[in-house]
Amino acid sequence: DTGVSQDPRHKITKRGQNVTFRCDPISEHNRLYWYRQTLGQGPEFLTYFQNEAQLEKSRLLSDRFSAERPKGSFSTLEIQRTEQGDSAMYLCASSQGTSGIGKYFGPGTRLTVT
Amino acid sequence: TQLLEQSPQFLSIQEGENLTVYCNSSSVFSSLQWYRQEPGEGPVLLVTVVTGGEVKKLKRLTFQFGDARKDSSLHITAAQPGDTGLYLCAGEAWNAGNMLTFGGGTRLMVKP
Numbered sequence: 001d002t003g004v005s006q007d008p009r010h011k012i013t014k015r016g017q018n019v020t021f022r023c024d025p026i027s028e029h030n031r032l033y034w035y036r037q038t039l040g041q042g043p044e045f046l047t048y049f050q051n052e053a054q055l056e057k058s059r060l061l062s063d064r065f066s067a068e069r070p071k072g073s074f075s076t077l078e079i080q081r082t083e084q085g086d087s088a089m090y091l092c093a094s095s096q097g098t099s100g101i102g103k104y105f106g107p108g109t110r111l112t113v114t
Numbered sequence: 115t116q117l118l119e120q121s122p123q124f125l126s127i128q129e130g131e132n133l134t135v136y137c138n139s140s141s142v143f144s145s146l147q148w149y150r151q152e153p154g155e156g157p158v159l160l161v162t163v164v165t166g167g168e169v170k171k172l173k174r175l176t177f178q179f180g181d182a183r184k185d186s187s188l189h190i191t192a193a194q195p196g197d198t199g200l201y202l203c204a205g206e207a208w209n210a211g212n213m214l215t216f217g218g219g220t221r222l223m224v225k226p
Contacts (some may be wrong), residue, residue: 004156033213042118042202042216043157056211091156095212102147103214105156 002107003027004111006092012112014109020078021109025094030076032075033103034067035091036060049075118205119142120217127193128225135188137203143215144208144220146179146186151200151219193224 005024013019027034032052035043046065047057051072055076061067064082069075079086093103118139127133137146146162148155160172163179163186170177174197176189186203200221204214 003209006156031211035214035216042120042204042219042221043214045213048211048213050211055211056209092154101212102159102162104159106150108154108156110154 004092004094004104006090006106006109008109010034010110010112015082015113016081016082017082018078018080019111020076020084021090021092021111023075023077023092023106025074025092026096026104027073029094029096029104030072031095031097032069033093033095034075035075035093035105037091037108038087039087046077056060058064079111083112087111116134117213118203118217119209120201120203120220122220123218124221124223126223126225129194131224133161133190133193133222135222137186137188137217139184141215142183143205143207144183144212145206146183146205147214148186148188149176149202149204151202157202157209170208172225185215190222193222195224195226198224 007022018050019051034046037043050067064080067077088106091108104107121136147162148160151157166183167181168179171194174191178187200219202216202219
């Protein structure tokens with residue numbers, strides 16, 4: 001069991017550039033979540049997938065953000081035209097099935113927009 | 115919108131002391147999860163409580179889910195420096211996605 005992995009761990013980009021992050025969930029998990037965490041706060045939900053279907057998106061997810069999970073395995077989160085307010089830790093989590101099952105988080109991707 | 119409030123936000127104690135962290139909401143959750151997070155890392159799941167009134171113990175940590183499933187507490191006995199970290203509670207929604215709503219976290223520092 002290799003756990004949830006995320007790549008890259010750190011990304012520094014200039015305002016206006018596009019960035020893409022990758023998440024590899026635990027292999028048997030059918031649900032994949034993206035969260036964003038700013039300094040001193042708890043994580044905030046962005047979006048989630050069940051298998052390859054994106055079933056829920058937060059209002060936090062502006063039209064500059066897009067997420068995919070093409071084959072129901074890994075997922076990517078792309079931010080277009082980055083803004084300084086996008087600087088945060090982007091966390092991916094996965095779980096299997098139903099309520100009451102804990103979610104397993106990856107180490108996160110720390111984004112800094114200069 | 116479901117909100118979770120954690121208290122205290124910060125706690126600095128000496129090794130060997132006991133402490134309790136509270137997580138409160140006006141909303142009912144299907145389950146409540148506690149995580150611990152180190153700087154620069156993702157949250158690590160400690161426990162999930164599902165039944166109202168449930169108590170779970172993990173070594174020196176005791177977790178309780180309120181009878182009405184709106185609140186929870188984490189009690190640490192004889193804290194050690196290794197317990198230092200950010201403790202997050204998260205309520206699981208009843209909807210199909212079971213998304214988590216996180217509290218703001220309690221930053222604990224245990225001094226030797």
